[in-house]
Amino acid sequence: MPELPEVEVVRRGLERGVVGRVIASVEVCHPRAVRRHLAGAADFRSLLVGRRITAANRRGKYLWLAVGAEAEPVGSPARPDAPGEDALIAHLGMSGQLLVVPAATPDQKHLRVRFVFADRGRELRFVDQRTFGGLAIAVGGGALPEPIAHIARDPLDPAFDEDLVVLRLRRRRTGIKRALLDQTVVSGVGNIYADEALWAARLHYARPTETMTGPEIRRLLSAVRTVMAAALTAGGTSFDRLYVSAEGVSGMFERSLEVYGRAGQACRRCGAIIRRDAFMNRSSFTCPTCQPTPRRARW
DNA sequence: TCCGGCACCTGTACGC
DNA sequence: TGCGTACAGGTGCCGG
Numbered sequence: 001m002p003e004l005p006e007v008e009v010v011r012r013g014l015e016r017g018v019v020g021r022v023i024a025s026v027e028v029c030h031p032r033a034v035r036r037h038l039a040g041a042a043d044f045r046s047l048l049v050g051r052r053i054t055a056a057n058r059r060g061k062y063l064w065l066a067v068g069a070e071a072e073p074v075g076s077p078a079r080p081d082a083p084g085e086d087a088l089i090a091h092l093g094m095s096g097q098l099l100v101v102p103a104a105t106p107d108q109k110h111l112r113v114r115f116v117f118a119d120r121g122r123e124l125r126f127v128d129q130r131t132f133g134g135l136a137i138a139v140g141g142g143a144l145p146e147p148i149a150h151i152a153r154d155p156l157d158p159a160f161d162e163d164l165v166v167l168r169l170r171r172r173r174t175g176i177k178r179a180l181l182d183q184t185v186v187s188g189v190g191n192i193y194a195d196e197a198l199w200a201a202r203l204h205y206a207r208p209t210e211t212m213t214g215p216e217i218r219r220l221l222s223a224v225r226t227v228m229a230a231a232l233t234a235g236g237t238s239f240d241r242l243y244v245s246a247e248g249v250s251g252m253f254e255r256s257l258e259v260y261g262r263a264g265q266a267c268r269r270c271g272a273i274i275r276r277d278a279f280m281n282r283s284s285f286t287c288p289t290c291q292p293t294p295r296r297a298r299w
Numbered sequence: 300t301c302c303g304g305c306a307c308c309t310g311t312a313c314g315c
Numbered sequence: 316t317g318c319g320t321a322c323a324g325g326t327g328c329c330g331g
Contacts, residue, residue, distance in 0.1 A: 002325090032308090061325075094308080094324055110309090130308045132325065174302065183326080191324065281305075282324050302331085313321085 004188030005231035014056040017100030022118040033112035036136040060187025066142040085142025093132030154188035175298035177205035197223040206297035
């Protein structure tokens with residue numbers, strides 16, 4: 001599942017592979033991939049052809065490529081805040097990939113959108129098995145596209161305001177994992193890293209947010225940062241071929257997951273058997289000893 | 300306004 | 316071998 005580290009790995013690959021290049025043609029192979037572009041596939045294509053990609057940006061799990069006018073000289077510095085730029089927004093969903101590959105590469109089975117560049121070099125392909133992900137264009141959204149303005153900053157963002165996040169979390173009336181997965185409070189955290197960070201901070205996922213102290217929340221946010229930074233260093237979590245960088249390379253972080261996917265195995269900290277609970281239509285993995293169920297719990 | 304449930308989607312694993 | 320079912324889960328929408 002692409003979470004923040006995986007998306008950042010992809011962003012870096014896009015920065016290396018497509019920034020500075022001019023889009024020559026766009027082929028939408030599956031309309032669902034651009035369903036969030038309400039004006040349709042034809043409009044999606046027409047807004048991109050002839051435009052130069054000037055920057056690869058990210059907010060939480062959303063990516064966007066800033067696209068400017070073709071007339072800008074080759075090699076001009078990326079200007080993410082330049083007025084008049086539009087944004088090609090991408091979300092990888094559950095299984096999306098943005099791949100920069102040689103044009104001769106055989107089409108992937110789940111190829112949804114193909115971008116061909118004027119230099120006839122490597123193509124950009126959006127491949128998505130489950131089609132939870134998608135692409136859209138926000139006009140004038142080169143700096144921060146309006147459709148993703150509601151997404152909070154992530155814990156690795158230099159402008160992340162920890163005091164504000166502590167305040168917002170303590171104001172909530174819900175379980176801490178549910179709050180952690182809310183991208184409008186803190187972004188970039190998905191099911192895997194939520195479980196890993198909660199284990200590291202010795203907190204149960206059903207702990208009511210309003211009972212948490214400031215230091216406890218800061219400990220949790222610190223754990224989130226640590227887990228994400230480690231995953232980023234390792235190239236992102238990888239469970240199968242679905243989760244790859246723009247160059248098609250799988251991450252290696254799975255090997256160091258402490259609780260996620262380890263139901264029935266011993267906790268590496270205390271030896272208790274990791275348990276799996278159904279939670280929010282998905283799974284939560286906890287150590288019953290390190291993360292005891294709170295007396296007051298919000299499921 | 301906040302919270303929680305659910306649909307969306309398809310490949311894989313598993314049981315019969 | 317083939318069929319049916321459960322499961323994986325990020326996001327947005329809707330009802331309470």
